[in-house]
Amino acid sequence: MRLDPVSLKLFISVVEEGTIAAAAAREHIAAAAVSRRLADLEGVLRTSLLNRTNKGVEPTAAGITLVNLARRALHELDDIAVQMADYASGARGHVRVFANISAITQFLPGEIKGFRERYPQVQIHLEEKISSVVTRAVADNAADLGIYTAGPHAIELETFPYHADRLVLIAPKDHPLAQRRRVCFAETLDFDYVGLHTGSAINLQLTKAASEIDRTVRLAIQVTSYDALCVMVGAGLGIGLLPEALARLNARMLGIRAIRLEDAWAGRELRICVRAFDALPVAARLLVNHLRLG
Amino acid sequence: MRLDPVSLKLFISVVEEGTIAAAAAREHIAAAAVSRRLADLEGVLRTSLLNRTNKGVEPTAAGITLVNLARRALHELDDIAVQMADYASGARGHVRVFANISAITQFLPGEIKGFRERYPQVQIHLEEKISSVVTRAVADNAADLGIYTAGPHAIELETFPYHADRLVLIAPKDHPLAQRRRVCFAETLDFDYVGLHTGSAINLQLTKAASEIDRTVRLAIQVTSYDALCVMVGAGLGIGLLPEALARLNARMLGIRAIRLEDAWAGRELRICVRAFDALPVAARLLVNHLRLG
DNA sequence: AGCCTGCCATCGCGAATCGCGATGGCGGAG
DNA sequence: CTCCGCCATCGCGATTCGCGATGGCAGGCT
Numbered sequence: 001m002r003l004d005p006v007s008l009k010l011f012i013s014v015v016e017e018g019t020i021a022a023a024a025a026r027e028h029i030a031a032a033a034v035s036r037r038l039a040d041l042e043g044v045l046r047t048s049l050l051n052r053t054n055k056g057v058e059p060t061a062a063g064i065t066l067v068n069l070a071r072r073a074l075h076e077l078d079d080i081a082v083q084m085a086d087y088a089s090g091a092r093g094h095v096r097v098f099a100n101i102s103a104i105t106q107f108l109p110g111e112i113k114g115f116r117e118r119y120p121q122v123q124i125h126l127e128e129k130i131s132s133v134v135t136r137a138v139a140d141n142a143a144d145l146g147i148y149t150a151g152p153h154a155i156e157l158e159t160f161p162y163h164a165d166r167l168v169l170i171a172p173k174d175h176p177l178a179q180r181r182r183v184c185f186a187e188t189l190d191f192d193y194v195g196l197h198t199g200s201a202i203n204l205q206l207t208k209a210a211s212e213i214d215r216t217v218r219l220a221i222q223v224t225s226y227d228a229l230c231v232m233v234g235a236g237l238g239i240g241l242l243p244e245a246l247a248r249l250n251a252r253m254l255g256i257r258a259i260r261l262e263d264a265w266a267g268r269e270l271r272i273c274v275r276a277f278d279a280l281p282v283a284a285r286l287l288v289n290h291l292r293l294g
Numbered sequence: 295m296r297l298d299p300v301s302l303k304l305f306i307s308v309v310e311e312g313t314i315a316a317a318a319a320r321e322h323i324a325a326a327a328v329s330r331r332l333a334d335l336e337g338v339l340r341t342s343l344l345n346r347t348n349k350g351v352e353p354t355a356a357g358i359t360l361v362n363l364a365r366r367a368l369h370e371l372d373d374i375a376v377q378m379a380d381y382a383s384g385a386r387g388h389v390r391v392f393a394n395i396s397a398i399t400q401f402l403p404g405e406i407k408g409f410r411e412r413y414p415q416v417q418i419h420l421e422e423k424i425s426s427v428v429t430r431a432v433a434d435n436a437a438d439l440g441i442y443t444a445g446p447h448a449i450e451l452e453t454f455p456y457h458a459d460r461l462v463l464i465a466p467k468d469h470p471l472a473q474r475r476r477v478c479f480a481e482t483l484d485f486d487y488v489g490l491h492t493g494s495a496i497n498l499q500l501t502k503a504a505s506e507i508d509r510t511v512r513l514a515i516q517v518t519s520y521d522a523l524c525v526m527v528g529a530g531l532g533i534g535l536l537p538e539a540l541a542r543l544n545a546r547m548l549g550i551r552a553i554r555l556e557d558a559w560a561g562r563e564l565r566i567c568v569r570a571f572d573a574l575p576v577a578a579r580l581l582v583n584h585l586r587l588g
Numbered sequence: 589a590g591c592c593t594g595c596c597a598t599c600g601c602g603a604a605t606c607g608c609g610a611t612g613g614c615g616g617a618g
Numbered sequence: 619c620t621c622c623g624c625c626a627t628c629g630c631g632a633t634t635c636g637c638g639a640t641g642g643c644a645g646g647c648t
Contacts, residue, residue, distance in 0.1 A: 313594090313595070313596090314595080314596065315594080315595065315596085325595090325596075326596090326597080326598080326599095329596065329597060329598085330597085330598085333597080333598095346595085346596060346597090347595080347596090348594070348595050348596075349594085349595070350594095350595070350596090351595095351596085
């Protein structure tokens, strides 16, 4: 049988006031009721808590111990009410998310929408960064969780699988490769490329793949966003690499063709990273779990 | 209105089991009763704690917060029962006391007897030490509280007044000073002394007083206890200094005379010392308070 | 489409708990 | 001896609580 907080509170009052009568007056309850609760408490704990005289009461050694323990326990209970008041008033948990453009444009919108429906009290702050910046931000506690493209990262983080995506070649409609359904990467190196900025996962992948076959990439221009990449390719400045979902999205509007790359490395993995899952605020853990199930 | 531990426990079970029905079975209570308590809890906290479906329940963000807070609070309540079990089984608080012989022989017996009557559950361990050892032991946490003769002590302790006592001269019955009712210290230095061991408060006091009038003490012998001192003086080896109560006690049995010292420093103060009163176990604080009121 | 199942919410009922006023015992003060 | 203030106990009525019964809902199966 668990101890009753009302009786503990009355007991504390009795010890503080020195008499059951005074404590009863303070707590707006009949002295008889206090007396009975104290007797019950002593029965439950099987020890005498008070020495009773016709001048009032005095705590026993056990009673003094109980007063201190009871104060702590009641403080915890009161703290529950205080902490829960934020929910009662509509205040929210807050999660800081950094994600790369691949995740943001392909998967996060739908999943965050679903999460917000389920947990309307949780507020999400989302920033788009390249993968290396994402992992660094999580490590530095500038973000609660990050979504990045898997690759060699020196930073020690706790990670979870998120989604897979695939890179495709995009070319202007009148490009020699535009009529192809599929292509090997090596063939593409005969043409000019529109590249993404240094440090982006795609740019790293591009230069790495070329290096592995002793070739170089002919970069006509480098841009900093997928949109800019699509526009440049559509304008005929070169070909480029793009996540498949994005390519499909932009193909019709920007007059570009998406061509499948047959190389194995074109398949990529997006991952979720956190500093330490167990140390995350509750709301962030909820979001991680939600994204993992997405 | 304070939160009800029974409802909090049921809430935790529900979250852990995932359904009200399973939690009800686990806690041996009807599901209807659980359902009602949960609804009441949500009313008190003015926030939704669970999303209910026909497949069971799922905690809201508020509910997850509450589970963690409730676990802590319930642990505190359970801890009360555990800690109080010692009293139920008769185990006691324990206080380690170091005191000098003056306190032990004159005041402590009666006062400790009164304390034990009042707090029979508290156990006292008493060791006799000289004042410098007493203060050192308290500083080193080898004792909870100490009683010593006030004097220059480098150790920083929290102290309280205890009792005053007075040193008197004791002499063998046939000694030239034995017929005197009172004497000045300077006069006594013309005779041999039986001294206490180096480091004792009385020995320090003796040598300090002599030094202040540019005289030396002629120590025929040094002993380590008051009993030995009395026996030596009774045997005629010299005169000595002793607390008045002890001197009166031993005078008749050992054939010695107690003569009042007229010097101001013969009046002494006994003090209680602790490392930090607020940090003491409850039982030790009770004893300190009892001794202060003695 | 209909039926079955498992879940949750609500209700009325009886049992248990709780606060109250009345009463009595006790010891100290006047 | 009387009075006062304290605490303990009791009987009573009000309140709370757990139970079984009932109903609504949605998913799964036929």
